[in-house]
Amino acid sequence: MTKSKGIQSIKVSGRILRALTETERGMPLSQLARQTGMPPGQCHSYVTSLKKSRLVSQDADTGAYTLGPFALELGVAWLKHDSLAKETVNLAKRLANDTGFMSLVSIWTHKGPTIVHVSEAVQPMALNIRQGTTFSSINSATGAVFAAFGSEVIKQSVTRELKDHLQFRQSDRLHHEKSFWDYIEAVKNDRMAATEGRPIPAVNAISIPIMGTQGTLSFACTLVGSITELKVGPREKHRLLMAQVNKEIDSWGAVA
Amino acid sequence: MGGSRVSAKTQSNTQREPRGVRSIELGARLLRILSEHGEPMMLKELSVVSGQSSAQVHAYMASFQSLDFVSRDSNGLYQLGPACIEFGAMRMRITDPMKIARHAAQSLSEETSSSVALVVWGSFGPTVTEIFEGVNQLNMNTRPGTVYSLSGTASGRIFAAFLPEETYKQAVNRELIEKKTSARVGNVRKIRKSDIEQIRRDAFATIDRSPVPGITAISAPVFDSSAQLVAAVTLIAHEATLEKEFDTFASLLKRATQSASRDLGYSF
Numbered sequence: 353m354t355k356s357k358g359i360q361s362i363k364v365s366g367r368i369l370r371a372l373t374e375t376e377r378g379m380p381l382s383q384l385a386r387q388t389g390m391p392p393g394q395c396h397s398y399v400t401s402l403k404k405s406r407l408v409s410q411d412a413d414t415g416a417y418t419l420g421p422f423a424l425e426l427g428v429a430w431l432k433h434d435s436l437a438k439e440t441v442n443l444a445k446r447l448a449n450d451t452g453f454m455s456l457v458s459i460w461t462h463k464g465p466t467i468v469h470v471s472e473a474v475q476p477m478a479l480n481i482r483q484g485t486t487f488s489s490i491n492s493a494t495g496a497v498f499a500a501f502g503s504e505v506i507k508q509s510v511t512r513e514l515k516d517h518l519q520f521r522q523s524d525r526l527h528h529e530k531s532f533w534d535y536i537e538a539v540k541n542d543r544m545a546a547t548e549g550r551p552i553p554a555v556n557a558i559s560i561p562i563m564g565t566q567g568t569l570s571f572a573c574t575l576v577g578s579i580t581e582l583k584v585g586p587r588e589k590h591r592l593l594m595a596q597v598n599k600e601i602d603s604w605g606a607v608a
Numbered sequence: 609m610g611g612s613r614v615s616a617k618t619q620s621n622t623q624r625e626p627r628g629v630r631s632i633e634l635g636a637r638l639l640r641i642l643s644e645h646g647e648p649m650m651l652k653e654l655s656v657v658s659g660q661s662s663a664q665v666h667a668y669m670a671s672f673q674s675l676d677f678v679s680r681d682s683n684g685l686y687q688l689g690p691a692c693i694e695f696g697a698m699r700m701r702i703t704d705p706m707k708i709a710r711h712a713a714q715s716l717s718e719e720t721s722s723s724v725a726l727v728v729w730g731s732f733g734p735t736v737t738e739i740f741e742g743v744n745q746l747n748m749n750t751r752p753g754t755v756y757s758l759s760g761t762a763s764g765r766i767f768a769a770f771l772p773e774e775t776y777k778q779a780v781n782r783e784l785i786e787k788k789t790s791a792r793v794g795n796v797r798k799i800r801k802s803d804i805e806q807i808r809r810d811a812f813a814t815i816d817r818s819p820v821p822g823i824t825a826i827s828a829p830v831f832d833s834s835a836q837l838v839a840a841v842t843l844i845a846h847e848a849t850l851e852k853e854f855d856t857f858a859s860l861l862k863r864a865t866q867s868a869s870r871d872l873g874y875s876f
Contacts, residue, residue: 424833
C-alpha cells in the first residue's frame with residue numbers, strides 16, 4: 353500500500369515538473385492544475401511539497417510556479433555522473449584551453465538545442481551565450497548537428513521550424529527546404545557543421561556530434577570564435593582539429 | 609504501476625495531503641543522496657543512507673526510473689538519469705546569473721548597511737556594474753563603469769585568483785604596460801603566488817594598501833554551474849568600521865556569495 357502511494361505521488365510530481373518545463377515566466381496554479389488534470393486543491397498540495405524540496409519555485413510577486421533550483425542541481429550533478437557527459441564536458445574544457453575559443457556543450461530539449469555547459473574563451477567575447485541559451489535548429493552550427501544526427505522526433509521539430517521560417521522568408525535561399533537538407537547531408541558526411549556569421553554576425557562556429565552507446569545523438573560540442581580568428585573553411589586549422597577530435601571520440605566507446 | 613490504476617488512486621487520494629507531502633519529500637531526499645554521492649549506488653546503500661527499507665527505496669527508484677529521473681548502470685546500480693539534465697537545462701534557461709549576483713549584492717548591502725559593489729569581467733578588466741550604497745555614503749572613486757586593477761583591489765584579486773590562467777596572464781600583462789595616467793582604480797603591483805593560493809583556498813580577498821585612504825574592501829566570488837566566475841561581490845567600508853565588524857561582515861559576504869553560487873548550480 354505504502355509502496356504504490358510512493359509511486360503514485362512521484363508520477364504525479366513528474367507530470368507537474370514536465371508541465372513546468374513548458375513555461376519560462378511561470379505558471380499560475382490554475383493553469384498547472386488544468387494541464388496536469390488535477391483539481392487545484394490537490395495540485396496545490398503537491399506543489400507545496402515540491403516547493404519544500406526546491407524542485408519548484410514560486411515567484412514572490414506573481415505567485416506563478418517555475419522549476420526550482422534543485423532541478424538545476426540535479427542537472428549539474430548528472431553532467432558530472434554520466435560518463436559520456438563527463439567526457440564531453442572535459443572535451444569542451446580542453447578545447448577552450450587549447451584553442452582559446454569559447455566552447456559549448458548542448459543537448460536537445462523541446463526548446464531546441466540548449467547549452468548546458470560553457471567553457472569561456474580566453475578573451476571573453478561580448479556574447480549573450482550562457483547555460484540555458486537555446487540555438488535555432490535551422491540557423492546555427494549546433495542546430496545543424498542536431499538536424500543531421502538527431503532522432504526522428506528532432507528531425508520533425510527541425511522540419512517544423514524550417515516550414516515556419518520559410519513562410520515568412522520564401523526568398524531565403526540557404527533555407528530553401530531542398531538546399532537546407534542538402535546542407536544537412538553534407539554535415540552528416542563531414543561529421544561536423546560550420547557556420548560563418550550565423551546566427552551572430554562576425555561570429556563563426558564549428559560543431560560536432562557526440563553519439564551515445566545506442567548510436568543516438570547525446571550532445572553537440574561547439575567551438576565559437578570571431579570571424580577573424582576561427583576560420584571554418586574546409587582545410588583550415590580548426591576544422592582539421594575538430595576532425596581529429598572526431599577520431600578521438602571513436603575510442604570513447606570503452607568508457608561508456 | 610499501470611497508468612489507469614494510478615489515476616484512479618490519484619482521485620481517491622485527494623484529501624490526504626500530508627502523505628503526498630511526505631512521499632515527495634522522501635523522493636527528493638533520495639535524489640539528493642544520489643546527486644551528492646557521485647557514484648552509482650546499490651539499493652542497500654541507498655536504503656542505509658536514507659534510513660528507509662529496501663522495499664520502500666525500490667518502489668521509489670522504480671517510479672523515478674519510469675520518469676528517467678533515475679537510471680541503472682550495467683551493474684544494476686542506481687544513478688541520476690537523463691531527465692535530470694532536461695529539467696536542469698530548463699532551470700538554467702530561467703536563471704539569470706547577473707540577476708542572482710545582483711540580488712546577493714543588494715541583500716548584503718541591506719544586511720550590513722554598507723556599500724556593496726557588483727564587479728564583472730569586462731573588455732578592460734574587472735568592471736563595476738552596480739553600487740548599492742550603505743547608510744554612510746562613502747566618498748570614493750567607484751561608480752558603475754569603473755575599472756579596477758587586478759592586483760591593487762580586493763575585487764581585482766578575486767579575478768586574479770579565479771579567472772582561467774591564460775585570461776589572467778594576458779590581462780595582467782596589459783595592465784603592467786599601461787600608462788600611469790590610466791583611469792584604472794588601484795595601484796598595479798605584483799601579486800605573490802602565495803597570495804593567489806590563499807585567495808583560492810578562502811574564496812575571499814581583501815586589500816592591504818587600499819586605493820582610497822581610509823576606505824577598505826573585502827570581496828568574494830559568485831560561480832556558475834560550469835564553475836566559472838560570474839562576478840565578484842565587494843563590500844566597501846571605512847577602515848575603522850570594517851576592522852570592528854570584520855568577522856561578521858566577512859561571514860555575511862561569504863554566505864551571500866555561496867548561496868548565489870548554489871542557486872546558479874555551482875557545487876561546493
